[in-house]
Amino acid sequence: MRHLSILIFISLLTVFPSCKFLKEKGWFGIGKKARTLEMLKAQQDSIRVADSLKIIGNRLKAIEEARLDSIRLAEEEKQSWEHRYRYNIIVGSFITPEYARDWAEEYLRTGYDDTRIIKKENSSFELVSAEAHERFSMAVTRLRQFQDTVNVDSWLYILK
Numbered sequence: 123m124r125h126l127s128i129l130i131f132i133s134l135l136t137v138f139p140s141c142k143f144l145k146e147k148g149w150f151g152i153g154k155k156a157r158t159l160e161m162l163k164a165q166q167d168s169i170r171v172a173d174s175l176k177i178i179g180n181r182l183k184a185i186e187e188a189r190l191d192s193i194r195l196a197e198e199e200k201q202s203w204e205h206r207y208r209y210n211i212i213v214g215s216f217i218t219p220e221y222a223r224d225w226a227e228e229y230l231r232t233g234y235d236d237t238r239i240i241k242k243e244n245s246s247f248e249l250v251s252a253e254a255h256e257r258f259s260m261a262v263t264r265l266r267q268f269q270d271t272v273n274v275d276s277w278l279y280i281l282k
Contacts, residue, residue: 207254208281209261210240213273214250222248240279249279 213229216222222239229237229252240249252268255261261278268276 204281206256209255209258210249210251210279210281211253211255211261211265211268211276212240212249212279213252213276215242215247216250217246217248219248222250225250240281243282251279252276 214222214225216225226237226239229250234252236251236253238251238254240251242249252272253264255264258280265276265278
């Protein structure tokens, strides 16, 4: 039995010449293939993650571009509207934004659908406009009617 164990030990030393051999080849030469498969799997995972990140980045970029386009279109529409409807009948002027919103909602409830809040340039005042008109003559006529029937303190504000 003793000779048998020595014989097995010597045969193992001749079959597997060094630890380096075992590290490279693994038991029965399977280790290198397994490591290669693990490396390929890790590489595929990293490629999949990189592709996912790229797709997400592209989606975020598209969302940001859409948001910026929306802001730009809203600004252009606002400027176009302000250029077209320059003459506004103002029914209130407020420093406190909440008061301006409340007053504008009050006029919206009474049926003035064109009511909006104008932020006055270089000032902390917000103006509540009940109506806006394209022509000065029409604005003055409506202002007189408005002062007679709705709000005596209303006045005309002309956007530049």
